[in-house]
């Protein structure tokens with residue numbers, strides 16, 4: 581839990597100097613890429629966060645017809661992991677756990693082509709490692725206010741009445757309350773006057789496979805004016821992100837480590853930029869990783885007492901898409 585000391589001190593020092601930087605931190609808080617923005621090679625690292633980018637939109641595209649063939653794990657394989665999580669829920673060790681997997685895919689283009697052609701709020705490309713096109717804001721800091729936007733709740737937008745079905749689903753409502761409580765609690769560690777500004781608003785995400793709806797909330801709190809000097813400490817107290825762990829955070833992270841059969845690495849970590857006066861950051865979900873010459877799509881979803889294993893398996897697969 582939290583960040584390695586050297587990551588904390590590097591972020592603190594850059595903030596103290598008001599030096600703009602990019603930060604990318606893995607799920608365990610053990611590895612990070614932290615680089616001043618004036619020292620970035622955009623062939624090695626490319627980012628576009630809410631329109632702020634070190635690349636031009638259409639540069640370098642060699643292939644516009646990108647698709648991925650998916651080779652999902654079998655339902656039985658998924659169920660055996662789901663059952664392990666469910667046992668832990670029954671024992672009371674967790675009541676919301678985000679179970680994730682890596683699915684082999686065949687890509688008809690390079691990671692860099694995916695970066696340039698996909699459409700998402702937050703895009704990040706690290707040469708030969710991964711591309712991420714995330715819809716989920718982690719934390720923003722502006723005018724001494726810290727804001728977080730946990731996302732929880734997913735439905736196929738092509739189902740009849742999809743948006744209302746998602747909004748009325750009691751399992752999704754319960755899961756969303758849990759995550760909002762967890763993030764309120766996390767923000768209270770670093771901020772004052774924490775409150776929920778918007779509860780369960782709906783985003784629509786388009787892809788070649790069809791659209792999905794996802795629900796998020798906005799929570800905010802007040803930071804002291806000297807927050808720039810403590811950026812590393814602030815992020816260390818908030819990580820890993822609650823929406824991709826579950827609750828209660830510490831015991832849930834232990835169960836994740838003992839249940840998941842692969843390493844998340846930078847998937848479900850965070851990426852962001854500090855521009856000298858504000859911060860914008862994303863949870864690194866919707867994520868394709870390259871390992872040797874093989875590609876994997878990492879995805880997952882929240883499991884609770886009222887989860888249905890078939891629906892969770894479908895959600896995992898539904899989230900394997902490239903948004904256009």
Ligand SMILES: C=C(O[C@@H]1C=C(C(=O)O)C=C[C@H]1O)C(=O)O
Nearest residue numbers: 732733734823865879880881882
């Ligand atoms: C972990 C993922 O998604 C997380 C789980 C969600 C859910 O359970 O509805 C929604 C967004 C993410 O915070 C993923 O997309 O890979």
